[in-house]
Amino acid sequence: MLPPTILPPSVDWITVIFASAPRSPTWKLADFCLIAGPEAGAILSGERILTVPTRFRKGAVLYRVGDPFDALYVIRFGSCKIVLLAESGREQIAGYYMAGEIVGIDGVARAAHKCEATALEDMEVWRLPFDEIESLARLSQQFGHGFHQLLSQESERAYTLMLMLGSMRADQRLAFFLLDLSQRHQALGYSSCEFVLRMTRQEIGSYLGLTLETVSRLLSRFQREGLLQVEGRTVKLLDRVAVSQLVDYGD
Amino acid sequence: MLPPTILPPSVDWITVIFASAPRSPTWKLADFCLIAGPEAGAILSGERILTVPTRFRKGAVLYRVGDPFDALYVIRFGSCKIVLLAESGREQIAGYYMAGEIVGIDGVARAAHKCEATALEDMEVWRLPFDEIESLARLSQQFGHGFHQLLSQESERAYTLMLMLGSMRADQRLAFFLLDLSQRHQALGYSSCEFVLRMTRQEIGSYLGLTLETVSRLLSRFQREGLLQVEGRTVKLLDRVAVSQLVDYGD
DNA sequence: CGCGCCGTTGATATTATTCAAGACCAGTGG
DNA sequence: CCACTGGTCTTGAATAATATCAACGGCGCG
Numbered sequence: 001m002l003p004p005t006i007l008p009p010s011v012d013w014i015t016v017i018f019a020s021a022p023r024s025p026t027w028k029l030a031d032f033c034l035i036a037g038p039e040a041g042a043i044l045s046g047e048r049i050l051t052v053p054t055r056f057r058k059g060a061v062l063y064r065v066g067d068p069f070d071a072l073y074v075i076r077f078g079s080c081k082i083v084l085l086a087e088s089g090r091e092q093i094a095g096y097y098m099a100g101e102i103v104g105i106d107g108v109a110r111a112a113h114k115c116e117a118t119a120l121e122d123m124e125v126w127r128l129p130f131d132e133i134e135s136l137a138r139l140s141q142q143f144g145h146g147f148h149q150l151l152s153q154e155s156e157r158a159y160t161l162m163l164m165l166g167s168m169r170a171d172q173r174l175a176f177f178l179l180d181l182s183q184r185h186q187a188l189g190y191s192s193c194e195f196v197l198r199m200t201r202q203e204i205g206s207y208l209g210l211t212l213e214t215v216s217r218l219l220s221r222f223q224r225e226g227l228l229q230v231e232g233r234t235v236k237l238l239d240r241v242a243v244s245q246l247v248d249y250g251d
Numbered sequence: 252m253l254p255p256t257i258l259p260p261s262v263d264w265i266t267v268i269f270a271s272a273p274r275s276p277t278w279k280l281a282d283f284c285l286i287a288g289p290e291a292g293a294i295l296s297g298e299r300i301l302t303v304p305t306r307f308r309k310g311a312v313l314y315r316v317g318d319p320f321d322a323l324y325v326i327r328f329g330s331c332k333i334v335l336l337a338e339s340g341r342e343q344i345a346g347y348y349m350a351g352e353i354v355g356i357d358g359v360a361r362a363a364h365k366c367e368a369t370a371l372e373d374m375e376v377w378r379l380p381f382d383e384i385e386s387l388a389r390l391s392q393q394f395g396h397g398f399h400q401l402l403s404q405e406s407e408r409a410y411t412l413m414l415m416l417g418s419m420r421a422d423q424r425l426a427f428f429l430l431d432l433s434q435r436h437q438a439l440g441y442s443s444c445e446f447v448l449r450m451t452r453q454e455i456g457s458y459l460g461l462t463l464e465t466v467s468r469l470l471s472r473f474q475r476e477g478l479l480q481v482e483g484r485t486v487k488l489l490d491r492v493a494v495s496q497l498v499d500y501g502d
Numbered sequence: 503c504g505c506g507c508c509g510t511t512g513a514t515a516t517t518a519t520t521c522a523a524g525a526c527c528a529g530t531g532g
Numbered sequence: 533c534c535a536c537t538g539g540t541c542t543t544g545a546a547t548a549a550t551a552t553c554a555a556c557g558g559c560g561c562g
Contacts, residue, residue, distance in 0.1 A: 158409030209417035
């Protein structure tokens with residue numbers, strides 16, 4: 001039932017990942033790795049995990065629609081977008097993932113990826129073979145539960161986006177997006193008020209269900225109103241309160 | 252680690268659920284239950300599962316936002332809506348679930364429900380205690396994997412809705428919705444061309460990110476164009492091909 | 503340098519919402 | 533039995549929001 005036991009790894013991958021990966025607000029990688037506990041070492045060899053940190057250049061594709069699924073990826077650094085591609089040519093960005101977050105869950109349900117993941121900047125990921133994760137989940141109750149939460153957080157994230165797409169005006173969506181980015185940057189230890197957009201206006205538009213022109217216009221408007229300062233892809237949040245109120249009360 | 256072994260149940264809940272629950276297109280309840288195999292009987296008592304079939308009257312609430320999460324629900328018959336409620340009062344229907352489908356996954360990530368589930372008609376559900384599911388998932392590799400797929404299918408469903416909300420026109424969304432309903436009805440063994448909407452125009456609108464007036468107008472238009480026939484909440488699909496084309500090519 | 507992609511802004515068109523009125527229907531109480 | 537009420541649904545007209553079309557400037561890169 002379990003894979004053959006392997007000698008204690010010379011390098012404890014769990015500790016290693018924990019030590020060097022940044023924290024994420026939605027999913028604490030620390031939890032994910034630590035809760036596995038010492039039992040984990042017994043079934044997972046250091047090499048199997050550690051030999052596969054992979055780099056992707058900006059624009060490179062981590063996986064395409066239909067690619068066989070067999071691993072999740074922890075983002076070491078960099079960021080990527082997750083794109084839904086319908087047969088009809090319809091296209092929608094379904095997610096934006098940063099360091100410390102985990103991508104690839106869109107492949108679990110069908111053993112093949114439903115989306116395409118593309119690096120928005122140079123990035124490095126750690127590959128976590130899915131069958132090993134599942135073994136670990138069976139071995140440790142705590143880890144198993146944490147893993148189930150991870151899977152389910154993916155739907156929570158999607159729900160939040162649905163709420164945005166289904167019930168917010170364009171300006172509220174953009175405000176929401178910027179606040180989300182801000183929070184996540186802060187969680188990574190970066191400034192929460194000044195950050196760089198890694199997506200083009202086009203991509204942001206696709207993510208928010210808007211056209212690129214609308215995104216551009218709104219950024220200009222926000223700047224005109226003193227909510228923020230935009231310079232290309234660099235955004236400086238000036239009035240976080242006003243931006244939050246825009247999302248919540250929409251005036 | 253495992254709960255104390257319990258004598259073989261007099262009633263095998265797995266078989267029972269399988270025998271009486273209808274099939275669902277997205278998640279085959281049959282798979283969910285059958286893959287557990289005979290091992291399942293060893294840790295799950297018949298009573299613990301079987302004593303909790305619950306009925307809800309139309310309009311009754313299965314769980315509210317913030318309610319502690321400890322079980323999933325298999326719908327025996329009836330249907331329900333899943334509603335997202337933001338603090339700001341913003342509201343969005345995030346899902347519509349029919350017989351054979353499983354609701355409650357929105358609670359997994361935080362041990363508390365993120366959504367509210369409300370019966371759209373009289374319904375009966377089977378309660379599946381989450382910790383027992385997790386035990387089973389640890390015991391059986393096959394079941395565990397199936398369970399992980401179930402969790403992940405919830406995000407797939409949400410992704411599909413995101414694609415709809417973010418990239419389709421109003422008429423395409425409605426067409427998409429009707430086709431989805433049609434398929435799911437067919438999978439349950441009912442007619443795929445004539446069925447009853449269990450939601451009000453208002454609820455359909457919320458689900459599709461539209462106002463109730465728009466939904467009403469579109470239904471009238473579709474009828475005028477000969478795509479379907481509407482009589483209150485009864486819909487008869489007349490030209491499925493045209494409806495599909497509307498979604499895919501949008502003319 | 504020139505090309506392609508990116509971003510901005512304006513004018514216009516389209517789409518969907520909002521506001522408003524009235525029909526229908528089921529349930530309720532006089 | 534009837535009138536009344538609240539919720540639902542339809543439809544029209546006016547309005548607001550967003551997309552589309554178009555032009556142009558800028559930047560990075562071969």
